[in-house]
Amino acid sequence: MLIFYRDVHQHPGISAMEERTAEKVAAHLQRLGYAVHTGVGGHGVVGVFDNGLGKTILMRAELDALPLLEETGLPYQSKRRMIDHYGNERPVMHACGHDMNMATLLAAADLLKSAADQWKGTLLVVFQPDEEETGGAQAMVDDGLYERVPVLDIMPGQHVVPDRAGTVAIRSGPVLIAADSMRIRVIGGPCEGSINPQICVDPIPLSMRIVSELQAAVVKEIGPEEDATVACWGFHAGLPGNDYVAYADILLDIKVLKPEIRRRVLDLIRDKFLHDCRAAGAPRDPEFNTTVRAPLTSNDAAIAGSISRVFHGYCAASLVNMSFTRATEDFSTLGAAHNVPYAYWNFGGMPGDKKAPLPTNHSPFFAPEIDLTLKTGADAMALAALTFLVT
Ligand SMILES: [Zn+2]
Structure with a gap:
């Protein structure tokens, strides 16, 4: 051997x-x-x-x-x-x-x-x-x-x-522990009624702020006694040659011990992205793709x-x-x-x-x-x- x-x-x-x-x-x-x-x-x-x-x-x-x-x-x-x-x-x-x-x-x-x-x-x-x-x-x-x-x-x-x-x-x-992967695309660029994309919502600072607030939001909502964590392990935005950023792609790793808590954590993350993108005036809602990484x-x-x-x-x-x-x-x-x-x-x-x-x-x-x-x-x-x- x-x-x-x-x-x-x-x-x-x-x-x-x-x-x-x-x-x-x-x-x-x-x-x-x-x-x-x-x-x-x-x-x-x-x-x-x-x-x-x-x-x-x-x-x-x-x-x-x-x-x-x-x-x-x-x-x-x-x-x-x-x-x-x-x-x-x-x-x-x-x-x-x-x-x-x-x-x-x-x-x-x-x-x-x-x-x-x-x-x-x-x-x-x-x-x-x-x-x-x-x-x-x-x-x-x-x-x-x-x-x-x-x-x-x-x-x-x-x-x-x-x-x-x-x-x-x-x-x-x-x-x-159990883990899920969530890919989120936060959309920036031209807003309703605008023809100049570079003066509209920039998805980079918007996404950075949401990501940096996620773990605290989970602890506040689910409780510090539950084993539930959110980590960002991918962040890609901007294309060479473009003068504005059309979208930011974020990859999250979500680990939860109890199956009954898992759904609540996934919903909370989704709701926060939706709410914060709408509040910032993003031209479209973010896109979500969640996959079970491991049970x-x-x-x-x-x-x-x-x-x-x-x-x-x-x-x-x-x-x-x-x-x-x-x-x-x-x-x-x-x-x-x-x-x-x-x-x-x-x-x-x-x-x-x-x-x-x-x-x-x-x-x-x-x-x-x-x-x-x-x-x-x-x-x-x-x-x-x-x-x-x-x-
Ligand atoms: Zn191994």
């Missing part, structure tokens, strides 16, 4: 452009003796191992990397650059550790296949594209994933994090409890506390249509001798310690699957 890990790390693919990685994964699964489906929802790969009557377990890893310049200095660091969907040339790096997640899943698939006489059931080993921009899980389902493979019963999932290598952490209930990831108590007990029995000394984090995931989408119970846990990847602060996921310095991390992740995933497969 070491060779696979270093190769995939050195040759990453950004979201929905993971063709090379998917080919490597599919070839490896074929060598392990899994039936392999490719091109599911983009570059998605699924390995199936039917081992008789029993539960169907879906285990998943992500194929994609991030548009970041790697600064780890490792001998196998990525030097790859790609043209992204927006036409920009970008550096590419496995800064979230999806290369480690893939290597541990392939190692677990190998372990479980080798121990096939010890259990009964079906394994679905899913390598999902496009997790970072979070559309890949839904794309796989929409592309007929469950017309090609059996519908799953239970879904264990894991991710490498900057805890000490050799540790695992699991809990019941919410583990990762809430909330572990099923029974599934998480069963896996936790197995981890306790096998590696009690390695168990550390798992806290709710404000990162996002579309992992649960793979089972959402069938209400499949799931549990998602973390395994540590950082060398024990390194001092804090350690580089976290999405840092250009993110560099998991390989051997112990790989072993821990592979063992954790295989144990979690066996929890529900052993007859």
